[in-house]
Amino acid sequence: MAVIIEQPDAPRSRKGAQWEKRAWIFMRISGVFLIFLIIGHLLVNLVLPERGVKAIDFAFVAGKWASPFWQVYDGLILWLALIHGTNGMRTLVNDYTERVWLRKALNTTLWVTAGLLILLGTLVITTFDPCIDPNVHTYLPDLVCKG
Amino acid sequence: MSTAVESTKEIAAVPSFTVTLFVRRFNPETDSEPKWQDFDVQVFGTDRVLDALHKIKWEQDGTLTFRRSCAHGVCGSDAMRINGRNRLACKTLIKDLDITQPIYVEPIKGLTVEKDLVVDMNPFYQAYKDVKPFLIASDKPEKERLQSPEDRARFDETTKCILCAACTSSCPVFWTDNQYFGPAAIVNAHRFIFDSRDEAAEVRLDILNDKEGVWRCRTTFNCTEACPRGIEVTKAIAEVKQAILRGKR
Numbered sequence: 001m002a003v004i005i006e007q008p009d010a011p012r013s014r015k016g017a018q019w020e021k022r023a024w025i026f027m028r029i030s031g032v033f034l035i036f037l038i039i040g041h042l043l044v045n046l047v048l049p050e051r052g053v054k055a056i057d058f059a060f061v062a063g064k065w066a067s068p069f070w071q072v073y074d075g076l077i078l079w080l081a082l083i084h085g086t087n088g089m090r091t092l093v094n095d096y097t098e099r100v101w102l103r104k105a106l107n108t109t110l111w112v113t114a115g116l117l118i119l120l121g122t123l124v125i126t127t128f129d130p131c132i133d134p135n136v137h138t139y140l141p142d143l144v145c146k147g
Numbered sequence: 148m149s150t151a152v153e154s155t156k157e158i159a160a161v162p163s164f165t166v167t168l169f170v171r172r173f174n175p176e177t178d179s180e181p182k183w184q185d186f187d188v189q190v191f192g193t194d195r196v197l198d199a200l201h202k203i204k205w206e207q208d209g210t211l212t213f214r215r216s217c218a219h220g221v222c223g224s225d226a227m228r229i230n231g232r233n234r235l236a237c238k239t240l241i242k243d244l245d246i247t248q249p250i251y252v253e254p255i256k257g258l259t260v261e262k263d264l265v266v267d268m269n270p271f272y273q274a275y276k277d278v279k280p281f282l283i284a285s286d287k288p289e290k291e292r293l294q295s296p297e298d299r300a301r302f303d304e305t306t307k308c309i310l311c312a313a314c315t316s317s318c319p320v321f322w323t324d325n326q327y328f329g330p331a332a333i334v335n336a337h338r339f340i341f342d343s344r345d346e347a348a349e350v351r352l353d354i355l356n357d358k359e360g361v362w363r364c365r366t367t368f369n370c371t372e373a374c375p376r377g378i379e380v381t382k383a384i385a386e387v388k389q390a391i392l393r394g395k396r
Contacts, residue, residue: 020362021391095320095365 023087030080037077059139062130066140071125078121086114162192166246168199170211171253173260181260185249190241196229196252197236200264213264220375223311227264228253233313233373255316257325271312274328278336278354283347298343305338305383307376314370314380326359330370330380333361337383340396348396356391364388 044064049055064070089110097103130136131145165187173181186207188199197218204211216222218237225236230244230251244250258266284292308331315321315329336355340348355361361384370380390396 018356020358020360021356024362024388025392091363091365094324095363096323098323 027084027087030084034077034080034084037073037080040073041077058130058133062128062133062136062140065125065128066130066143075122075125078125079118082114082118082121086110163189164192164246165189166199166241167249168196168203169249169251170200170203170263171251172211172263174210175262183251192240192242194241195237196227196234196239196241196244196250197225199241199250200236200252212262221309223309223375226255226311226313226316226375228255228316233317235311235313235375238375255312257316257318257322258312266316268312270325271310271315271329271331274315274332275310275335277328278332278339278351279347280335280339282339282342282345283350284344285346292344294343301343302338302341304378305334305341307378308334308338309376310335311375313373313375314378317369317373319367319369320363320365324359324363327363328355328357328360330364330384333364333384333387334378334380337387340387340390348390349394352387352391352394352396355387361388361391 045056046052049060065074090107093103093106093110097106130140130143136143136145168186168188169183170186171181172178172184186203188202188207190199190202197215200211200213200215204213213225213227213236215225215237217224220235220238223235226233227236228234228251229236229239233255236252241250252264254260254264254266258268258271260266310331312331314334315331318327318330320327321329333355336351339345340351364381364384366381366385368381370384371378371382374380
């Protein structure tokens, strides 16, 4: 007599089952982007200006953010680096904490901090007003300030 | 006759020396904490760590507890941490270790110690069972299922696993989080996922796409280094990750 073996479970598609996969893919893609973004950032801010790090002042930042290109560029670094770093920390926390409450507390702290930093950074980039400097026209002659 | 005498001399000429073994002992009936105990053992250059443990058990302290069955690197019973590395005691020649120093022997990490070098393997086997380590096929063949040598070669590496737990218990993620499937379970899933006769690759990939599945792997390569069968475990895990991303084998 033939023995009939039932088929084991069909694939499960649980809610949230894809989360870890997406996080893993995000880490790879954002990592590649960050390599180029950060090398470019270091070149433009530290290597190319004649006085190196000493060149960075209010005027330098105002000059950069007058261009939408650098606003998007810096915004991308901000978002990608913070999410990438926080997710990396999350995996460390998951690897090394055994108590559930501690894991939850640490992960919540991480994401709240990252969220606040992203919010603050994005606000600064998008609402930056060079006109608060009375001498702004010495380095941004084309700028039109209201009032 | 003379050749027989000579060969006997040669056998006797195998160098013997004394080594000190520090063994991590734990008796659940009397101890609250494991402790190190040292033994001096006279061994030959041809002896393995398992032989030294046998000598201790048979000649010095019969209460020393450890697992071994075949004693020849096939059954996978005697995986232990020798000088900080996961190895099979039956495949580790003492002369290959630094015998000027004591040899430290402990149970594998990440699993509950039951006594001395014996650990509770149930969580390990449970992870193995969870990936459905058996052929799943819908047809009921009258004769054997044929497979081309190329298709067989695809998963040849992972058929070598002897379930000794050396890889899983060398994994830092597994040490702190026993929920992780662990390298051994993923290796055994790999063995069926990439088998052309098997039809449940998607079921297994779905199981390993879990929160505690392949994405917890940090590619530290501890498992590849630990495997006494030379399986490239981290590579097998990476292939399973790739298969999940593709959605098929």
